[in-house]
Amino acid sequence: MAAENCLITNEWVCGEYLRTRGEELTDATLQHVGITLAAVAIGLLVAFPLALLARRWRIVAGPLLSLTTILYTVPSLAMFSLLLPVFGLSVAVVVTGLVLYSLTILVRNILAGLAAVPEDAREAARGMGYGPVRMLFDVELPLALPALMAGLRITTVSTVSLTTVGAIIGYGGLGNLIYEGMRSFFKAQVLTASVLCVVLAVAADLLLLGVQRLLTPWTRKRGRA
16 A cells, blocks of 8 residues: 555655656656767767877867867856757757767877877887878777776766756756656656666666776786786
């Protein structure tokens, strides 16, 4: 009887809420995951050539890094509001804002990873006849992966968190449920959606950590030594 009435008594922990709102929770979670994946993927595609540009022309590096830092300091509510006239009331507003936020972390980490590649590795590659493109993908990027993956992990976790702010325009995934629950003080909805956000962030970080360990087996051997 208590389990059935927890919605009526507005309890924080309510199994009946999970049973009756499963489809709603699933849809919100899928939207949250979709927005996060799109933002991180596009952010990586944009950050990579920007980092290469900054590395190639040092005069560009300072202004570029300053610009990405300034973008990161813009409050999320203001960022989404500024993008509304461009994209209208659509999911593109949220994704674009999250992409802009991701650049400051991704660009810096890609640059740091490439800068940490030992010069003797480059010299050896040149001696074997590697050109710039082949050296980048076969030598430099594999050695830069630890720094790159660290940036990707931070970006993904922060994107999971910032996606909730998209609720202000109706595209916040689990943030929609948190926002609606706070307005009506629906305790079970607020707690459940918040816990799911934390679970998504932790799961994404662990997944990327596993990918990093698979792609950089030499770091595990070094750690055991």
